């Protein structure tokens with residue numbers, strides 16, 4: 001990407017900002033230069049001349065690219081979990097432009113000795129930094145902590161570029177007091193942590209209940225609705241009420257528990273804590289439309305405006321995780337999706353259609369100001385399709 005490359009998107013019908021405090025922005029045009037947002041508003045007020053790339057949105061909506069806060073990648077665009085190639089590309093077609101690893105736990109023969117797990121985390125961070133499948137930003141290299149790790153190990157990992165911990169609880173550290181010590185070391189060196197919440201996911205993983213989650217005090221309450229098995233309702237409510245950590249809801253969990261967690265966050269007036277993930281690849285497979293499905297599910301069954309549900313999958317996650325995407329704001333990464341009401345879907349407009357439980361159609365994805373895909377092969381077809389003019 002050249003630093004002067006100019007992208008102009010005109011005739012946008014609706015701009016979703018990703019920000020809860022103002023989820024819809026006025027305007028019909030967006031300008032990005034060098035892969036960063038330079039201006040948003042009405043065409044008459046912006047410098048739209050001499051674009052290198054010009055997109056006519058044809059009235060479709062623009063949203064920040066979706067962020068999947070909880071994935072388990074291994075290498076490139078291959079997952080051994082379900083022997084699947086191209087799963088990340090499939091998710092791009094579901095509107096996901098950024099993924100965050102909760103641990104590369106599906107690698108056959110994954111090392112569990114300390115030097116081995118550190119080496120693998122560092123290597124994973126590098127191979128996804130050096131290779132973006134279909135342009136998707138995969139933040140990976142998330143070690144699963146094991147008994148015997150010392151403060152120096154976290155310092156070593158941070159100095160080598162590791163910024164995330166894999167789900168606490170998937171390794172041998174399952175007691176709250178031990179997890180608390182290691183999570184604090186990670187935080188001291190700038191490594192963000194997440195904890196498995198709920199019953200075991202697959203044979204070999206274990207139960208993490210509310211007492212362990214609260215004692216460990218990881219930055220994100222990973223899949224608060226279970227992955228797959230949720231905690232009892234009173235424990236989910238207690239987790240939301242007793243701490244200020246991220247409330248992560250995943251597709252690969254209990255949907256009733258997801259709605260309970262979201263409603264509790266609203267009752268506490270803390271909806272900025274809600275973020276979305278899929279937990280894919282998992283035993284239930286890969287869900288290329290998982291984040292869109294979560295948005296439609298939470299909006300319809302949870303009866304919240306669709307534009308708010310989009311914030312859970314964009315700005316909330318970006319702010320919590322310190323990413324430079326997920327918000328339509330000058331200076332942020334030019335990572336977008338252009339979406340519209342699915343053909344023949346009910347609803348007076350796209351947001352109303354999603355609020356009725358229908359998925360939108362993805363018409364185009366853009367990452368760092370570059371078009372990465374046109375009409376999605378996975379969503380229902382969008383009514384209005386953007387077109388690249390230049």
Ligand SMILES: [Zn+2]
Nearest residue numbers: 167196201227
């Ligand atoms: Zn988990």
